[in-house]
Amino acid sequence: MLFLKEIMPYIFSxxxxxxxxxxFSFISSNNHFFLNLVMAASKCMADQAHNIEYSTIVTAIARNGTEVGIRISGLGDQWFTDKAPIPEGLYFPGYSSKDANPDIGDSTITETVGLGGAAMAASPSIVKFVGGTIKDIQEMTNRFRRITITQNKYYIIPFAEFEGTPTGIDIRKIMQSGLTPKANTGIAHKTPGIGQIGAGIVTLPIKPFKEALMSYARTYKI
Structure with missing residues (x-):
């Protein structure tokens, strides 16, 4: 709604x-409209952190309904992939996990810049959409704190004493802790054409991060 408030004078002009x-009706009736802009902005930010020599920071995460892949700043254009998992969450009436397709979408680019799953504790009401409890989303943000290198000075969480969201996913910290990022996500039907059947949380597999760290060691002869 803040975005809508900003652009409406120009639209009517x-x-x-x-x-x-x-x-106005189209934008105001779709609570996820702004996600399109957030993903594009997140991609622009993440790309600025890419191709930095020796960096172990994750600069891209994507899922295509079959695979999930990541890129690492210091490893150029290499992708490290594994099978896309099926999310856990809440389903629309008439659907269940038996109908779900493996995770798909571009929104996990937001987790690379301190949004999405990393900022879950900032939005308690989202549990009504993706399932879980307030404690679950607090733990999800805290999980990111164990696998990231810093706090975001722009994205702050009032419920966490105004701390910034955890930002900068580091493959070294993932392998040290054994924890992988979790992301909030829509759940698509496995049959093309039906579309979204729910929303939930997806836990990324550890294989791409492990392979990325091994490639990093070979690349930099560590």
């Missing part, structure tokens, strides 16, 4: 009233 009303 450049479009006729009918078009402006239709656009």
């Amino acid at each position: 450049y479009l006729d009233r009918k078009q402006a009303n239709e656009l």
Whole structure:
């Protein structure tokens, strides 16, 4: 709604009233509209951290419904992949985990910059959408604190004494702790054309992070 508030004066200035009303109705009726802009902004930020020599920071995470893949800043354009897991969460009436496709989507780019799963503790109400409890989302953010290198000075969590969200996923910390990132995600039906059937949490497999660290050791002869 804050985004809508900012852009509406321009919309009504450049479009006729009918078009402006239709656009306002479309954006205001879709709570996930802003995610499109967040993903693009997150990608721009993550790319600025990519291709830094010796860096072990994760700069991309993506899932295509079959595989999940990651990229590491200091390893160029290499992708490290594994089978995409099936999320756990809440399903729309009439659907269950038997109908779910392995995880798919681009939104995990947000976890690389301190948003998404890393910021779950900032949004207690999301448990009504993805399942779980307030304690679960607090633990999810704390999980990220164990596998990241810093706090984000722009994304703060009032419920955590205004600490910044954990930012900068480090493959070394993942392998040291044995913890992988968790992400909030939509759940798609395994049959094409049906679309979203729920929402939940997906835990990324450790294999891509392990292979990335091994490749890092070979690349830098460590």
